[in-house]
Amino acid sequence: MAHNSRKPAERTQQPTARARRARRVLVMVATRKGAWLYHGDAARKTWRADGPHFLGHILNHLVLDPRDGRTLLAAAKTGHLGPTVFRSTDRGRTWKEAARPPAFAKAAEGKEGRAVDHTFWLTPGHADQPDVWYAGTSPQGLFRSEDGGVTWDPFSRINDDPQYRKWMGTVQDGTPDGPKLHSIIVDPRAAAHLYFGMSGGGVHESVDGGQSWAPILKGLEVVEGFDPAEATFHDPHCIRLCPSNPDRLYQQNHCGIYRLDRPSDHWVRVGKSMPKQIGDIGFPMVVHPRDADTVWVFPMDGTSVWPRTSPEGKPAVYATHNAGKTWRRLADGLPGKQAWWTVKRQAMTADASDPVGLYLGTTSGELWTSRDEGRRWTCIAQHLPEIYAVEAAELA
Amino acid sequence: MKVLIPSALRSYTEQSETEASGATLAAVLADLDRRYAGIRFRMVDEQDRIRPHIRIFVDGKQVRDLSQPLRATDEVVIVQALSGG
Numbered sequence: 001m002a003h004n005s006r007k008p009a010e011r012t013q014q015p016t017a018r019a020r021r022a023r024r025v026l027v028m029v030a031t032r033k034g035a036w037l038y039h040g041d042a043a044r045k046t047w048r049a050d051g052p053h054f055l056g057h058i059l060n061h062l063v064l065d066p067r068d069g070r071t072l073l074a075a076a077k078t079g080h081l082g083p084t085v086f087r088s089t090d091r092g093r094t095w096k097e098a099a100r101p102p103a104f105a106k107a108a109e110g111k112e113g114r115a116v117d118h119t120f121w122l123t124p125g126h127a128d129q130p131d132v133w134y135a136g137t138s139p140q141g142l143f144r145s146e147d148g149g150v151t152w153d154p155f156s157r158i159n160d161d162p163q164y165r166k167w168m169g170t171v172q173d174g175t176p177d178g179p180k181l182h183s184i185i186v187d188p189r190a191a192a193h194l195y196f197g198m199s200g201g202g203v204h205e206s207v208d209g210g211q212s213w214a215p216i217l218k219g220l221e222v223v224e225g226f227d228p229a230e231a232t233f234h235d236p237h238c239i240r241l242c243p244s245n246p247d248r249l250y251q252q253n254h255c256g257i258y259r260l261d262r263p264s265d266h267w268v269r270v271g272k273s274m275p276k277q278i279g280d281i282g283f284p285m286v287v288h289p290r291d292a293d294t295v296w297v298f299p300m301d302g303t304s305v306w307p308r309t310s311p312e313g314k315p316a317v318y319a320t321h322n323a324g325k326t327w328r329r330l331a332d333g334l335p336g337k338q339a340w341w342t343v344k345r346q347a348m349t350a351d352a353s354d355p356v357g358l359y360l361g362t363t364s365g366e367l368w369t370s371r372d373e374g375r376r377w378t379c380i381a382q383h384l385p386e387i388y389a390v391e392a393a394e395l396a
Numbered sequence: 397m398k399v400l401i402p403s404a405l406r407s408y409t410e411q412s413e414t415e416a417s418g419a420t421l422a423a424v425l426a427d428l429d430r431r432y433a434g435i436r437f438r439m440v441d442e443q444d445r446i447r448p449h450i451r452i453f454v455d456g457k458q459v460r461d462l463s464q465p466l467r468a469t470d471e472v473v474i475v476q477a478l479s480g481g
Binding site for chain 1: 403
């Protein structure tokens with residue numbers, strides 16, 4: 001979901017529910033074989049598909065700039081060509097390739113340098129920095145653009161810092177298709193306050209615009225037998241900051257669901273209150289745009305060999321409305337049995353409407369929506385390639 | 397010299413065959429990039445390594461070293477080694 005710079009005190013100034021519904025939602029779907037844009041009507045009942053864009057390209061993320069409502073960035077590669085970033089300044093009608101996509105610095109003579117395999121994550125910068133974007137890559141690297149995504153440079157010291165390189169590990173230490181730097185978060189109150197996650201490598205924070213970083217690991221669990229004090233063993237899957245309370249973050253981790261309330265640096269495992277037969281393993285984490293006590297997760301089967309399917313083939317969203325004390329199953333409309341898909345970390349999101357619309361894309365290429373905060377689900381597209389990312393934006 | 401472009405890169409050249417000049421493979425690829433911005437990075441990474449699924453042949457022989465000298469009469473063939481489903 002796009003960043004929202006609203007503060008709690010400003011919530012009373014929000015448009016009425018009717019005014020909110022008059023805005024149309026654009027859902028951006030990035031898949032293993034291209035991208036699609038879904039344009040909703042004012043009621044979010046019917047959807048017009050626009051695509052494929054970049055058919056055959058592997059799209060890991062497709063994000064609309066909330067600061068201008070027009071610029072789209074797409075992180076792309078193919079199985080045989082190197083990675084790049086495509087830009088559109090007219091919401092996808094035309095595209096132009098970045099002049100200098102994210103790339104690591106050239107190694108000194110005789111040294112082994114790293115090469116970006118794919119850009120995995122895109123985050124628009126702070127509202128006060130209209131042309132700034134951040135990107136996270138695999139192998140793990142952090143990059144920044146100051147010209148709206150046309151040119152990219154390594155950002156901060158972490159890409160070449162010996163300690164961070166140790167925490168990042170090698171290709172063999174990460175997820176099956178490479179370790180990923182993700183969940184780049186900009187505090188809506190301060191452009192210099194940043195977070196990111198590494199799979200593996202933990203959660204990290206900077207309060208000085210990326211000049212220095214420190215891990216935030218307290219309270220997070222790791223796989224049994226490993227040292228939780230070591231950042232490299234931590235695997236945050238998705239971290240989100242609450243727009244209505246930027247001091248609160250939620251995290252879906254390899255080892256549970258967590259909440260962090262700053263200034264504390266101690267994560268609380270709120271997933272322990274999930275039903276035992278479901279567990280609290282999964283990938284996506286979705287926060288409510290106006291209620292910091294409400295989040296949604298999509299649990300998966302993380303037992304035995306990690307099938308990474310819906311538990312027992314019965315997909316369901318779980319929501320909490322009390323910051324993780326209790327969870328409620330939301331599966332009305334979703335298949336009741338024999339549905340073995342799941343949802344990747346970037347493939348579930350919310351719009352800012354009232355009631356909030358939820359969107360999830362499945363590994364089996366289906367796009368599901370809920371217009372009532374998860375109570376009822378409808379499939380609006382099927383037979384797409386495996387879905388990697390889903391983002392939603394409201395258009396004026 | 398003549399350079400044959402694989403289908404995956406024709407979004408840059410809009411043709412299957414083009415001309416480029418240079419005394420080495422690196423120079424030819426740099427010349428291609430001047431004509432078709434961005435094409436080199438899709439074939440060669442930031443450490444100047446030819447990407448894993450790209451093959452480049454000069455007069456029928458595979459070349460892996462960007463410093464390989466070329467002659468104006470050589471024919472360069474760029475091939476994509478398709479992989480996966």
